[in-house]
Amino acid sequence: MGSSDNPSSKILTVANAFTVMRMLLTCVFLVLFVMDVYRPLAIATYAIAACTDWADGQIARRTQTVSWFGKLLDPVCDRFLLFTGVLGLVIVGELPIWVAILVIARDCYLAVGAFIVRRYRERPVDVVYIGKITTALLMFGFCDLLLGLPVIDGLGICDVSWLPGLNSVGGPVGLLFVYAGCVMSVITAIVYTTEGAAIVRETIRRRSRA
Structure with missing residues (x-):
């Protein structure tokens, strides 16, 4: 049990x-x-x-x-699933490479952070709800990009070449979910960093009192 x-x-x-x-x-x-x-x-x-x-x-x-x-x-398999989806889309030229860099860099950062936290507490940091939302957004977005449907016209919100879908260039609606997932990824990294830092501080405080 x-x-x-x-x-x-x-x-x-x-x-x-x-x-x-x-x-x-x-x-x-x-x-x-x-x-x-x-x-x-x-x-x-x-x-x-x-x-x-x-x-x-x-x-x-x-x-x-x-x-x-x-x-x-x-969580390792979750990351592997996301990485392969990102990698496949980048290889065939259907996803901006900065998305791949952001997703992979964020997870490498969290992996290093988790390793540091494990030195102070054996139990890993619990998965936060916002992390599940991030994974869901990215997975849905990547799945829609893989499918390639439905396609929308560029929203024209900005004039940045590396933001297809938000600029004048159209693309699958999944791009918008990927962008939302990228924003949530950054927020999730901040949340995990805060929790990890709190664990380290509390452990150091307890050890100093012992």
């Missing part, structure tokens, strides 16, 4: 199997998409992989099989 507040040490659980399956499906997607074997199949594979992100969490909580392995592996 394992709950969110008291995870178990089990590895072989149904929820963890779904998480590992997400990683494998993501690899299959990238190969199919970049090689342009059959785009609908690549998109379907990515969508199924994205759905397992919801499924493994529900299964773990409802069956009381939340585990440390799952809590550590799940």
Whole structure:
């Protein structure tokens, strides 16, 4: 038995199997998409992989099989899913490269931060709700970009060449969700930084009193 507040040490659980399956499906997607074997199949594979992100969490909580392995592996697989979607779209020229740089740089920053926090507390920082919203926005946006529909005209809000969809250049509506996800990514990084810093300060304070 394992709950969110008291995870178990089990590895072989149904929820963890779904998480590992997400990683494998993501690899299959990238190969199919970049090689342009059959785009609908690549998109379907990515969508199924994205759905397992919801499924493994529900299964773990409802069956009381939340585990440390799952809590550590799940965010890694989420990031891997996002990275491959970003990478595939950048390779085929359908996504501004700055988005890839922002998403990857933000996650590398959080990974380093998590490593530092683990030196002060074994339990990782809990996933915040705004982080789930960020992931949902980016996944929906990337899935829509992969599909390429519906296409909208440029909104003409700005005259910046690297913001297709917001300038005069049209594109899939998923671009707008990706931009929203990028903004939320920055906010999420600030939230995690604040929580991590609080954990470090509290641990140092307790150790100084001991």
